[in-house]
Amino acid sequence: ELVLTQSPGTLSLSPGESATLSCRASQNVRSNYLAWYQQKPGQAPRLLIFGASNRATGVPDRFSGSGSGTDFTLTINRLQTEDFAVYYCQQDGISPTFGPGTKVEFK
């Protein structure tokens, strides 16, 4: 099974700062089928990034994704209050899996 590891587990930041979230895969992710989701308490996840670097419809450009192979990054520039949430990476290969999540919390 392809295992995804996310770091850090928790990121404590202030509005206006930038966040860098890491997602590492135990094997190469097929054709960059790597997505990022944002989840707020009591809500369903929201797709942010697909294909490692493509923003989903309506996602602000302060969110960006990069990486390939086994190392991927989600960067959030100029954090807004509505960005404080849990972020999951997901690989959509033969046997899809999610990472354990990174919580971005107020410092």
Place this chain on the structure above:
Amino acid sequence: QVTLKESGPALVKPTQTLTLTCTFSGFSLKTSGMSVTWIRQPPGKALEWLARIDWDDDTFYNKSLQTRLSISKDTSKNQVVLTMTNVDPMDTGTYYCSRNMDVWGQGTTVTVSS
């Protein structure tokens, strides 16, 4: 506008079979490239991918759960059904369905308890 809504029992007893229905609108599962996926989330824990059915009837399952899961579609009703046999308290959580992983339902909460 694409919408999905999950439905099913809120409480199930251990060893029973859980049946969840995803009713959707705004797209057709007869259209090439469309798929519906089920994902779950135990309370306070991470997301877990469960199963997917594609427009062409291809099905895919979480390898750890595949002996207990079955996914099917009824295109005339715009519904996808997930069944999980022999449920256990560890299956407690919120169950979501999603179209192509880009639009999600609000989720339905299932508790497995005697």
